[in-house]
Amino acid sequence: MAKSRTKNRGRRGGKSNNLLVWLGTALLPIIVLGLGGLAMTKAMGVERIDSAFCYDRSDQAEHVVFVDSSLKPDLSDQQLRDYVSGFERVWDRAAPNTRISTFTTARDTATSVPTPLFQMCRPPRTSNEQAEIGAPGRTDMYLQREFGEAEALYRGVVARVLSDAQNSEVTAIDSPIMEQLQSISRYDAFQGRDRSLTLISDGIQNSETARFCAVQGDLPSFSVFQSQPRYRRVEPRSFADVRVDFLKVESIVLPQPGAAYCTHDEISIFWQDYFESQGVRSFEINRLRHGG
Structure with missing residues (x-):
């Protein structure tokens, strides 16, 4: 049992x-x-927006602002206003969550490896924009306050960049524009499908690679320059499909003593051909002329 x-x-x-x-x-x-x-x-x-006002997204738009800090310190009031307008245009045109990285050639920021002076995002301003990027719901009042904080921070960055452009102690001695553009083309946070570049410069390359205007023959047509060995040392990885906005500062009369071998038109044509050879999506040039 x-x-x-x-x-x-x-x-x-x-x-x-x-x-x-x-x-x-x-x-x-x-x-x-x-x-x-x-x-x-x-x-x-x-999920929270991070300290740089960014949400981590694989399809994030990327905008690089590159300021050549070898510019003359005697920019006119009009040119300074144009500087500010150029930065404001970047902010105003940016889609929600666009990552904006600012590079300069100032002596206190320039390194052999490209490191942005500052990096932040343009956060969503409305609940509709918040929904566009799939971020958690927030009220419009909350988002507008957050947007205002980010905009104030961005304006502070602009103020520093403009201050450096006028400060002879940090203004770059040389102007390695092509070297910096090559580095930017390799920058990890500038490899997405939606890329824009704003270049603020006089366009006068001045480095061991070439000394536009100062050395006869150093500013040939771009097609000639492209065929030379020195171009291969500074050739960018790719700017294909990038939207390029060139704010060209013309603060001196060309040609002149010490810069006898170029004109402003020749510089403009060179850079247009440089970027178009890269297959950019668009190229726009705006001249910031001496004296306004």
Whole structure:
């Protein structure tokens, strides 16, 4: 009888175990889905804009602003206003969550490896823009306040860049424009499908590669320059499909003593051909002339 009771307990245990296995198998997808939904909800609930006002997105638009800090310190009031307008245009045209990276050739920031002076994003301003990038819902009032904080920070960056452009202690001695553009083309945060570049410079390359205007023959047509060995040393990786806005500062009369071998038109044509050879999506040049 004892043996029979033991056997019966074994059969009941087997049935119970089978039932648990069956229930576990049946409920597993539900449990997984439930936990997955909980994890997703939790993740969505804790996602926050970071300290640079950015949301991490694989399809994020990228905009680089490159300021050549070898410019003359005697820019006119009109040119300074144009500088500010150029930066404001970058901000105003930026789509929600566009990452804006600012590079300069100022002596206190220039390095052999391109490092942005500052990097931040233009955050969503409305709940519709917030939804466009799939970010957690926020009220318009909250987003507008956050946008205002980001805009104030951006204006502070602009103020520093303009201050450096006028400060002889940090103004760059040389002007390695092509070297910097090559580095920017390799910059990790400038490899996406939606890229824009704003270049603020007089366009006068001045480095070991070439000294436009100062050395006769150093500013040939771009097609000639492109065929020379020195170009291969500074050739960019790619600016294909990039939108380029060139704010060309013309603060001196060309030609002149010390810069006898170029004109402003020749410089403009060179850079247009340089970028178009890279297959840019668009190239726009705006001249900031001496004296306004």
